[in-house]
Amino acid sequence: MLRELWAERDPRVPPHRRIDADGHPTVAELEDSIRTNQPSSIGLLAVERKAAHDVIGYCGLIDAGRGSEGAPELAFELLRRVWRQGYATEASLAVLDWARSSGHERLWATVWEWNTASRRVLAKVGFTETERKEVDAVYGTTLFTTRRL
Ligand SMILES: CC(C)(COP(=O)(O)OP(=O)(O)OC[C@H]1O[C@@H](n2cnc3c(N)ncnc32)[C@H](O)[C@@H]1OP(=O)(O)O)[C@@H](O)C(=O)NCCC(=O)NCCS
Structure with missing residues (x-):
């Protein structure tokens, strides 16, 4: 699933986050990175649909x-293939609960200015845009958003 995500990333995403000309990262490399980065009070969790049991x-x-x-x-x-069905919003709300229960008091989220869907998800789960921005001449502007828990 992660390899598929990497392969279908928007061409505006910087190249170090896309599959390179030699096919890296491979499935084995991604698998290795999952095994070495186990979630603690932070970490990335798989989003699995309860009915379909697919990640x-x-x-x-x-x-x-x-x-x-x-x-x-x-x-x-x-x-x-699963965009625009409310899954990112539902998953984010679950992660906000997890963050709160782990004792975090504030979260940040960074988002490309052009990423309308992600900005909308962040707004729906209560993040507000701050004054802070990072402008990259090639890839565009990154917005910094935040939410108290
Ligand atoms: C961002 C992402 C996770 C959203 O997932 P999702 O499950 O489709 O999100 P949701 O369905 O919960 O909500 C999407 C919202 O954005 C809106 N939206 C989606 N695409 C849009 C577009 N092109 N223009 C305007 N609004 C858009 C939807 O209408 C919805 O808002 P609504 O509920 O008010 O109608 C998904 O698009 C994605 O994986 N993008 C690539 C990775 C990425 O950008 N990650 C975030 C990096 S900061």
């Missing part, structure tokens, strides 16, 4: 590391 993407918390005062960052990505 359709991930949603979780990543170490922000972008000067976000130690608060983790919400992240999500789903396969294109």
Whole structure:
């Protein structure tokens, strides 16, 4: 599923997050990275549909590391074939509960300015856009959004 996500990423996503000309990351490399990055109070979780039992993407918390005062960052990505059915919103709300119960008091989320769907999901689950932005001449502007828990 992760390999498929990587393969279908928008061409505006920077190349280091897309499959390279030699086919990396491979399924084995992605598998290895899952095994070595087990979730604790942060981490990416598989989004599984209860009825179909299929994994359709991930949603979780990543170490922000972008000067976000130690608060983790919400992240999500789903396969294109399941977009626009409310799954990212539902998964994000579950992750917000998890974050709260782990003792986190604030989350951040960064999003490309052009990413309308993701901005809409973040707004629906209570994130607000801050003044902070990072402008990249090639890939565009990253917006910083935040939510208290
Ligand atoms: C962002 C993403 C996870 C959204 O998943 P999803 O399950 O489709 O999200 P939801 O169905 O919960 O909500 C999507 C909202 O965006 C809206 N939307 C989707 N595409 C849109 C578009 N092109 N223009 C305007 N609104 C759009 C939907 O109408 C919906 O809002 P609504 O409930 O008010 O109608 C999915 O598009 C994705 O995986 N994108 C690629 C990865 C990515 O961008 N990750 C986030 C990085 S910050």
